[in-house]
Amino acid sequence: xxxxxxxxxxxxxxxxxxxxxxxxxxxxxxxxxxxxxxxxxxxxxxxxxxxxxxxxxxxxxxxxxxxxxxxxxxxxxxxxxxxxxxxxxxxxxxxxxxxxxxxxxxxxxx
Amino acid sequence: xxxxxxxxxxxxxxxxxxxxxxxxxxxxxxxxxxxxxxxxxxxxxxxxxxxxxxxxxxxxxxxxxxxxxxxxxxxxxxxxxxxxxxxxxxxxxxxxxxxxxxxxxxxxxxxxx
Numbered sequence: 180x181x182x183x184x185x186x187x188x189x190x191x192x193x194x195x196x197x198x199x200x201x202x203x204x205x206x207x208x209x210x211x212x213x214x215x216x217x218x219x220x221x222x223x224x225x226x227x228x229x230x231x232x233x234x235x236x237x238x239x240x241x242x243x244x245x246x247x248x249x250x251x252x253x254x255x256x257x258x259x260x261x262x263x264x265x266x267x268x269x270x271x272x273x274x275x276x277x278x279x280x281x282x283x284x285x286x287x288x289x
Numbered sequence: 290x291x292x293x294x295x296x297x298x299x300x301x302x303x304x305x306x307x308x309x310x311x312x313x314x315x316x317x318x319x320x321x322x323x324x325x326x327x328x329x330x331x332x333x334x335x336x337x338x339x340x341x342x343x344x345x346x347x348x349x350x351x352x353x354x355x356x357x358x359x360x361x362x363x364x365x366x367x368x369x370x371x372x373x374x375x376x377x378x379x380x381x382x383x384x385x386x387x388x389x390x391x392x393x394x395x396x397x398x399x400x401x402x
Binding site: 183210212219220221222223224227234235269271273275276277278279280281282283 | 332334335340
């Protein structure tokens with residue numbers, strides 16, 4: 180059983196489109212996160228939700244909107260995609276600082 | 290502000306020789322520190338964590354790290370490298386109850402036959 184899963188694994192799209200990435204965890208954790216890994220492999224947190232409540236919102240453009248329908252799911256919707264959004268997006272869940280990561284979604288904006 | 294610096298962007302070792310991946314941290318309080326590994330095109334896996342208990346922390350796959358407050362270091366070691374250890378390694382600083390993790394720049398470990 181996959182602990183943290185993401186779909187899709189790969190996403191290729193045109194500039195200006197809107198896309199969503201889904202994340203699900205079956206670990207029973209209250210907190211979930213989204214991270215962005217850039218082309219230099221640098222990882223930075225974007226958002227975290229605790230039991231459907233937004234806890235961390237780093238300086239991310241408004242085009243990015245997380246949505247948590249329940250504590251096992253945290254989706255990421257991106258409006259008006261730009262070239263600079265190309266990256267790998269990781270979902271994670273955890274208890275405070277011990278976090279478990281999904282396999283990542285590789286987004287390429289053309 | 291909390292930060293971590295990984296001193297080597299790339300480390301190359303021969304199979305069977307020791308591994309040393311260096312990490313220094315900066316923190317205004319007693320830190321929580323972690324090492325994560327990322328194999329090619331995979332997600333991140335927690336190797337080990339330090340949370341102010343024993344200063345020598347043992348992790349999975351034979352890795353261990355030692356917390357040295359006087360040197361503000363948290364270096365990752367393994368006595369004998371295996372080909373399967375080739376990956377990207379991240380030193381990470383926790384930011385307390387928010388769960389926010391601050392990642393180092395990563396170190397690519399290459400293992401030569």
